[in-house]
Amino acid sequence: MNTQPIPNTDRPVVGSYTTYAEAQRAVDFLSDEKFPVERTAIIGSDLKMVETVLGRLTKGRAALAGAGSGAWFGLLMGLLLTLFTRNHGAVPSLLVGGIVIGAVFGAVFGFIAHAVTGGRRDFASRSQIVAARYDVVTDPEVAEDAKNRLIKLSWREG
Numbered sequence: 001m002n003t004q005p006i007p008n009t010d011r012p013v014v015g016s017y018t019t020y021a022e023a024q025r026a027v028d029f030l031s032d033e034k035f036p037v038e039r040t041a042i043i044g045s046d047l048k049m050v051e052t053v054l055g056r057l058t059k060g061r062a063a064l065a066g067a068g069s070g071a072w073f074g075l076l077m078g079l080l081l082t083l084f085t086r087n088h089g090a091v092p093s094l095l096v097g098g099i100v101i102g103a104v105f106g107a108v109f110g111f112i113a114h115a116v117t118g119g120r121r122d123f124a125s126r127s128q129i130v131a132a133r134y135d136v137v138t139d140p141e142v143a144e145d146a147k148n149r150l151i152k153l154s155w156r157e158g
Contacts, residue, residue, distance in 0.1 A: 011041070012136040014146040020044070023134035028151045030146060039139040040146070044131030054124045061124070062114030063107040070106015074098035 017023040023042045031037045053062075078098025082091045138146045 001045065012140055012143040013135045014040075014138050014143055015136040017134045017136070018132075020029050020131070020134050023136050026136050026150055026153060030149055033149050035146060035149060036142060039052045039142055043137055044129075044133070044137045045135060047129055047133035049127060049133070050130055051076055051127045054126060057124045059114050063111040064147050065124075066110020066113070067103040067107035070102040070104070070109070071099045072102070073106065074100065074102020077102065128145045 015023070015026045017026065020042070027037055027040055027042065031038065061152040075095065075098055081094045081098065085091065085094065136146075136150075
């Protein structure tokens with residue numbers, strides 16, 4: 001169970017931005033101005049999930065992606081094994097062996113995992129949640145001060 005309090009979304013909006021980077025820049029500016037930024041929040045509104053299709057996913061590409069993941073895992077295992085070896089000359093062979101074995105197993109598992117799907121979802125994609133608008137809100141007691149400071153920011157950038 002999450003015991004974190006839900007942020008109060010009834011706080012006044014002191015700035016509204018079309019990108020998260022702009023909202024971050026506004027809060028960073030407030031921080032630079034010695035404003036109590038712990039009394040602010042950035043709230044994204046009108047959320048939507050955007051899935052960008054990166055390309056066709058073939059058995060070969062699935063095997064290649066699996067090999068890459070497996071190689072990283074093999075490198076990690078090789079590094080861990082080097083901690084327990086007394087023969088420092090064996091370190092390179094442990095690392096290379098871990099990478100090769102990891103890549104082979106990763107490729108096999110990537111190929112099998114894709115083949116088992118039976119042609120469903122034959123594409124690679126990246127998903128992200130984006131908002132149509134990002135509002136910077138503050139506690140009511142400091143809202144007017146924040147608005148005035150953000151007006152200075154818009155003058156500097158305008």
